[in-house]
Amino acid sequence: MMANVAERIIVPLDVPTMEDAIALLDAIPEVTFWKVGLELFVSAGPAILEQLKQRQKRIFLDLKFHDIPNTMAGACRAAGRHGVDLVTVHAPAGGAALKAAQIAALEGAAQADCPPPTLIAVTLLTSISNRDLAYELKVSLELTDYATQMALLAQDSGLGGIVCSPQEANELRRICGDDFLLICPGVRPTWAAMGDQQRAMTPAQAMAAGASYLVIGRPITQAPDPAVALQKICDEIVAPG
Numbered sequence: 001m002m003a004n005v006a007e008r009i010i011v012p013l014d015v016p017t018m019e020d021a022i023a024l025l026d027a028i029p030e031v032t033f034w035k036v037g038l039e040l041f042v043s044a045g046p047a048i049l050e051q052l053k054q055r056q057k058r059i060f061l062d063l064k065f066h067d068i069p070n071t072m073a074g075a076c077r078a079a080g081r082h083g084v085d086l087v088t089v090h091a092p093a094g095g096a097a098l099k100a101a102q103i104a105a106l107e108g109a110a111q112a113d114c115p116p117p118t119l120i121a122v123t124l125l126t127s128i129s130n131r132d133l134a135y136e137l138k139v140s141l142e143l144t145d146y147a148t149q150m151a152l153l154a155q156d157s158g159l160g161g162i163v164c165s166p167q168e169a170n171e172l173r174r175i176c177g178d179d180f181l182l183i184c185p186g187v188r189p190t191w192a193a194m195g196d197q198q199r200a201m202t203p204a205q206a207m208a209a210g211a212s213y214l215v216i217g218r219p220i221t222q223a224p225d226p227a228v229a230l231q232k233i234c235d236e237i238v239a240p241g
């Protein structure tokens, strides 16, 4: 039971250097699924992916591509060649870009003779509040309606899933069905600081809402003992207090 729960937690390597990343990998060997994001990929490059493969880890390459179709396709083709499990794009890039990205990711994987990644689209960043959406981004839809439209755009474009807040997960699971991956960041145990997350839920609530995987960073990585924090989160998911 515990092993299954831990396997559904993706931990981001949100650190500045390869050395810091390796120190984190060594500190929590229990983590099976790691996320490589913008900070580390820009600093360390694809070499970090090799480190993860050597350790037989699953890899979420989170570079959140958002560009015109031709550029998205090129980036996703290159990502497909890395043999990673998940790759992110931004849903508001539009249907043509998402479709081109999906086709190109499969082409890249075939060229490199590796398993194709699952492409997932960010619906609306979990750092955006209801108020930000309306007043800064000038989106007149209700937040859940907007996230739903982005999720359906991703699904209709052939992608395998989305990144969404746990607050929308219940509704998006109902609408998109059981075979669609819902990856949920914006996860905070009651004992952790919110930081810049605006639409968060606890790990147990996020799982109950229908998340396929939780992305949990600072509550684990900034804890005095990351392994203890991970265990505490797993315990809280199995037996919510």
Ligand SMILES: O=C(O)c1cc(=O)[nH]c(=O)n1[C@@H]1O[C@H](COP(=O)(O)O)[C@@H](O)[C@H]1O
Binding pocket: 012, 014, 037, 062, 064, 088, 122, 124, 125, 126, 127, 163, 164, 185, 186, 187, 195, 197, 215, 216, 217, 218, 219
């Ligand atoms: O695509 C993501 O992973 C992502 C999307 C989103 O809407 N919100 C979000 O927080 N993330 C990522 O999830 C991680 C959350 O980290 P913590 O806030 O430290 O738990 C970060 O690496 C973010 O880049």
